[in-house]
Amino acid sequence: MNGRGGLWRDALLRLAANRVACASLAILMLMIVAAIVGPLLLDYRQDEIDWAHMAVPPLTAEGHWLGTDRLGRDLLVRTLHGLRVSMGIAMLATLVSLAIGVSWGAVAGYLRGRTDALMMRVVDVLYALPQVFFVIILTVVFGRSPATLLVAIGAFGWLTMARIVRGQALALREREFVEAAIVGGAGTARIVTRHIIPNLLGPVIVYATLTVPQVILVESFLSFLGIGIQEPLASLGNLIADGAVEMETASWMLLVPASCLVLVVFCFNFLGDGLRDALDPRDH
Amino acid sequence: MLAYVARRLLGAIPTLAVIVTLSFVLTRLAPGGPFDEEQALAPEIRANLEAAYDLDQPVAIQFGRYLAGLLHGDFGPSYKFRDFTVTELIASGLPVSLTIGAAAIILAIALGIPAGIWAALRQHRLADRMVMSLAVAGISVPVFVVAPFLALVFGIWLRWLPVAGWTAGRPGDLVLPVVTLALPVIAYLARLTRGSLLEVLRAPWIRAARARGLAPRRILLAHALPAALLPVVSFLGPAVAAVLTGSLVVETIFGLPGMGRHLVQGALNRDYTLVMGMVIVYAALMIALNLAADLAYAWLDPRIRRERRL
Amino acid sequence: MSGLLELRGVTVKYTLTGGSRRRELTAVDDVSFTLQSGEMLGLVGESGCGKSTLGRAILRLVPLSAGEVHWQGRRIDRLRRKEFRGLRRELQLVFQDPNACLDPRMTIVESVAEPLRSSEPGLPRAQRIARATALLDEVGLDSELSDRYPHQASGGQLQRAGIARALILDPRLVVCDEPVSALDVSVQGQIVNLLARIRRERGLASLFISHNLAVVAGLCERVMVMYLGRIVEIAPRAALLPAPLHPYSRMLLDSVPRISPAARRRPVAVPVATDPDAPVAGCAFAARCPHVIAHCRSELPPLQARPDGRLVACHRAAEWPGGLPPATA
Numbered sequence: 006m007n008g009r010g011g012l013w014r015d016a017l018l019r020l021a022a023n024r025v026a027c028a029s030l031a032i033l034m035l036m037i038v039a040a041i042v043g044p045l046l047l048d049y050r051q052d053e054i055d056w057a058h059m060a061v062p063p064l065t066a067e068g069h070w071l072g073t074d075r076l077g078r079d080l081l082v083r084t085l086h087g088l089r090v091s092m093g094i095a096m097l098a099t100l101v102s103l104a105i106g107v108s109w110g111a112v113a114g115y116l117r118g119r120t121d122a123l124m125m126r127v128v129d130v131l132y133a134l135p136q137v138f139f140v141i142i143l144t145v146v147f148g149r150s151p152a153t154l155l156v157a158i159g160a161f162g163w164l165t166m167a168r169i170v171r172g173q174a175l176a177l178r179e180r181e182f183v184e185a186a187i188v189g190g191a192g193t194a195r196i197v198t199r200h201i202i203p204n205l206l207g208p209v210i211v212y213a214t215l216t217v218p219q220v221i222l223v224e225s226f227l228s229f230l231g232i233g234i235q236e237p238l239a240s241l242g243n244l245i246a247d248g249a250v251e252m253e254t255a256s257w258m259l260l261v262p263a264s265c266l267v268l269v270v271f272c273f274n275f276l277g278d279g280l281r282d283a284l285d286p287r288d289h
Numbered sequence: 290m291l292a293y294v295a296r297r298l299l300g301a302i303p304t305l306a307v308i309v310t311l312s313f314v315l316t317r318l319a320p321g322g323p324f325d326e327e328q329a330l331a332p333e334i335r336a337n338l339e340a341a342y343d344l345d346q347p348v349a350i351q352f353g354r355y356l357a358g359l360l361h362g363d364f365g366p367s368y369k370f371r372d373f374t375v376t377e378l379i380a381s382g383l384p385v386s387l388t389i390g391a392a393a394i395i396l397a398i399a400l401g402i403p404a405g406i407w408a409a410l411r412q413h414r415l416a417d418r419m420v421m422s423l424a425v426a427g428i429s430v431p432v433f434v435v436a437p438f439l440a441l442v443f444g445i446w447l448r449w450l451p452v453a454g455w456t457a458g459r460p461g462d463l464v465l466p467v468v469t470l471a472l473p474v475i476a477y478l479a480r481l482t483r484g485s486l487l488e489v490l491r492a493p494w495i496r497a498a499r500a501r502g503l504a505p506r507r508i509l510l511a512h513a514l515p516a517a518l519l520p521v522v523s524f525l526g527p528a529v530a531a532v533l534t535g536s537l538v539v540e541t542i543f544g545l546p547g548m549g550r551h552l553v554q555g556a557l558n559r560d561y562t563l564v565m566g567m568v569i570v571y572a573a574l575m576i577a578l579n580l581a582a583d584l585a586y587a588w589l590d591p592r593i594r595r596e597r598r599l
Numbered sequence: 600m601s602g603l604l605e606l607r608g609v610t611v612k613y614t615l616t617g618g619s620r621r622r623e624l625t626a627v628d629d630v631s632f633t634l635q636s637g638e639m640l641g642l643v644g645e646s647g648c649g650k651s652t653l654g655r656a657i658l659r660l661v662p663l664s665a666g667e668v669h670w671q672g673r674r675i676d677r678l679r680r681k682e683f684r685g686l687r688r689e690l691q692l693v694f695q696d697p698n699a700c701l702d703p704r705m706t707i708v709e710s711v712a713e714p715l716r717s718s719e720p721g722l723p724r725a726q727r728i729a730r731a732t733a734l735l736d737e738v739g740l741d742s743e744l745s746d747r748y749p750h751q752a753s754g755g756q757l758q759r760a761g762i763a764r765a766l767i768l769d770p771r772l773v774v775c776d777e778p779v780s781a782l783d784v785s786v787q788g789q790i791v792n793l794l795a796r797i798r799r800e801r802g803l804a805s806l807f808i809s810h811n812l813a814v815v816a817g818l819c820e821r822v823m824v825m826y827l828g829r830i831v832e833i834a835p836r837a838a839l840l841p842a843p844l845h846p847y848s849r850m851l852l853d854s855v856p857r858i859s860p861a862a863r864r865r866p867v868a869v870p871v872a873t874d875p876d877a878p879v880a881g882c883a884f885a886a887r888c889p890h891v892i893a894h895c896r897s898e899l900p901p902l903q904a905r906p907d908g909r910l911v912a913c914h915r916a917a918e919w920p921g922g923l924p925p926a927t928a
Binding site: 015180181184190195200203 | 691701702
C-alpha cells in the first residue's frame, strides 16, 4: 500500500469486508441496471395495455412476471420505469444539493467571520421552515413536473450538506497538520487541494449516499399524494398510490412497488453506514 | 429560565414571519392567475372574481390585507371551495388532525420509551435484537407504505378494523391512522432511549452509585433514567414534525376530514389561499410544539435551568 | 549585537467573543529576548502561560498585537505572506501532538517530504521521497514504517517523523513546542536524547518550550521562565538551578517531583480575561507569591539586567542576590 490513493484502497478493502454493505451495493447496482436496461428487454411498454390480461396476479399470465394493473399494464415494466424516475430524480437532486451545499459550506468555513455568520444564518432560517410543506407550495405554484420536483427538493437538500462541509472546513483549518503544512511553506492552494479537500471527501461521500434515499422518500411521498410525478409517467410513489386504491382486490399492485421502494431505501442506508465505517481510518 | 423562555418566544416570531412572507411571495410568483384553468371566463366575470379576491390590487397591498386578516384569524377565501373560507376549513380540520396527532405522540411515548429501556437492559440479548430490528424497519419504511399495508392486513385480510372513514370519532376509525403515525416515532424513540440509556449506564457516576451499593432499581429510576431521557425529550420536536407530515398521508388514505387532506386537496386544485393558510397553520404548529419541546428540555436539564436563573 | 532571532516587546492578544462585552486575553505580554546562532534556549512555564502562543507567534501562525521579530538583523513580522514563505525553510516547528500534526490521509514519508515541494519545486517525486526516507532513517524511524499512515504508528514514532519534517528543509532554528509532553514517559527520554543529538550534529538553534523544568534544564544552556504571558527570569542553567532569583522560578524548582506529597500540591495559574479598558496593575504573580509586599500589587516589576547579566522581573530580587533558598515545608 504505497503512494497516493492507498488510504482509499484501504477504505475499499474495509468496505469489501462489510457483507451487508456489499450486498446492498450489489442489489443497488442490479436495480440500477434493471431500471435502465430492463424496460428495453421486456415485451411490454410501460403504457401498453394488454386487453387480454387485466389485473392478473404475478406469475399467472405469460410474460407478465409480476402481474398487471387494472388497465392491463405490465407491473414489472411500470415498476422498473418508476424506479428509473425515482432514482433519477433522487440522484440529480443529490447532485444539485451536493454542488450547492459543498460550495456554500466550503466558502463559509473558509472565509469564517462575518461572511460565515451571514451565510449560516440563511441556512438556519431555511432549516426552520417546514420543508415538505414548502416543496408542496413550490409544486403548486410551478406545476407538478419532474423538473419542479427536482428543484424544490434540491432547494432544501443542500442545507445539511452545507452545515457538514462548513463544520469540517472550520475544524480542518484549526487542525495542526494544516498549521504544519503552513510551516512547511505550503500556499493556500496546496493546503486546500492536498489537505482540506481529501479530508472533506469522506463525510461528503457518506452524506451524499444517505441523501439519495431521503430524496426518494420525499419524491415518492409527494407522488403518492398526487402532487409529484403524474400519470402516465410512473414513479414508485404514484405506483404505490395506485396499488393502495386497488389493494382490496389486487394486493400485488401495492406490494410490488412498495417492496421495491423499501428495498432501495434500505440498501442505500446500509451502504451509507458501511461507507461511514470504511472511510474513517481512526476507528480501525 | 424566564429570560430563556422570553428569548425563545421572541426567536420564533421572525421564523413565522419568514414563513408567511415566503409562502405569500411564492404563490404570487405563480405563472398565470388562479382562474386560468377555468373554461374561458368572460372578461367581466374574470375582473369581478379578481376584484373579489383582491387580485386587482398591487402585491404590496394584497400582502398588507392578507397580514391584517391573519392577525384576526382570517385566512381569506378559498379559491376553489367557493362556499368556505380557509378559516372555516382549518377550523373543521384542525380538531381531527390534532386528535390523531396527539394520540399518536402519546402512543409513541407510551410504547417507544419502555421498549427502548427494555432493549437497553437486555443489551445483545434476543429482546434487544428484536426491538432494534423492528425499530430499523419502522424508521426505514415510510408512512405511505405502512398505511396501505396496515389497511390491507387489518382492514381487508383480517377484517378487524375499518379501512377508512370518520364517524364522529368512532374509536375504531382512529386505531389504524394513529398506529400508522405512531410507528416511526415509536421506532425512533426506542432507538434513542436505548442508546442514551446504555451510554448513561456506562458513565462513571452510575458505576460509582453501583459501587456505593445502591439498589439497581433505584439507580435506574432515580439516577440513570432522568439523565437518559433528556435527549429523548429533545427529539420530541422533530417527532412532532414527522407526525404532522405523516398526517397528510394518513388522512388521505384513511379518509379523515383533517387539515392534511384539505392541504392535499388544495394542492391538487392549485388552491393558493387554501394551501398557504394550511402551510402557515402547520408551520405555526410545528414551531410552537418545537418550542414547547425545547422549553421542556431546558426545564428538565438542571444545568440549563440553573444557568438561566443566574 | 544582534543574534539569530530577536524579539522586542512581542505581545499577543486574543479577543474573546461571546457574552455581552468584548473582552481581551493577553496571552503574551511584552516579551523581549535574543537567541544566538546555535543556541538552545529553554522556555518554561505552567500550562496556559502563553509559551506555545509565543512559539507560534514567532512562526507567524498567530498574529502579533505589538512588538517586533527580527531574524538575522532583519525585521520579519511585517513581511508580506509571500515574502515570509521564503523564510519558512529557515524557521521550523516541532508540534506538541504528533498525532494531530500529520495529515491522516498521507503516508508518513509523504508528509515528511511535503515541504520540499515548495522549497524545491523542480525536484522529482522519487528524489523527494528518497531524501525524506534518508532523514527518517537519521531520526531512527524504522524504514518499513515510513509507508504507513499516521494511525498505524505510535506517538513516539510519529514524533520522530514530526522532527524529520522540521529538519528536511535544513533550517537554522527549530521551535520545539512541548515536543515530548504528549508522549509516554518511557518514550520521552528517547525523544529528548534524539533532539540533543540532532542539535549537536547539526548545530542548529532551538527554542525549546516545555512545562517540565527537568526536561528543559537537561537540554538547554539558558532558560527563560514565563508566568502569565510575561518573562519573569532569564538565566543560564548553571545559575538558575542552584540560585533562582524570581519567587516563581523557585516555586517551579521546588515542584520538580519529590517524594513529599505536600510539594506536589502546587496551585495552577489560569490566565484571566481582562477588561481592555481597565488593565490590572502590579505583578501578576503577587497573588501567589510568598514574598509579596504592597508595592508588588501596585507596580509592574520590569525585566531588569543584573550586573552579572542575569535578568529578573521582581521588585525584591536585590534582597536575595545569592538566589532564593528552597521553601521549607
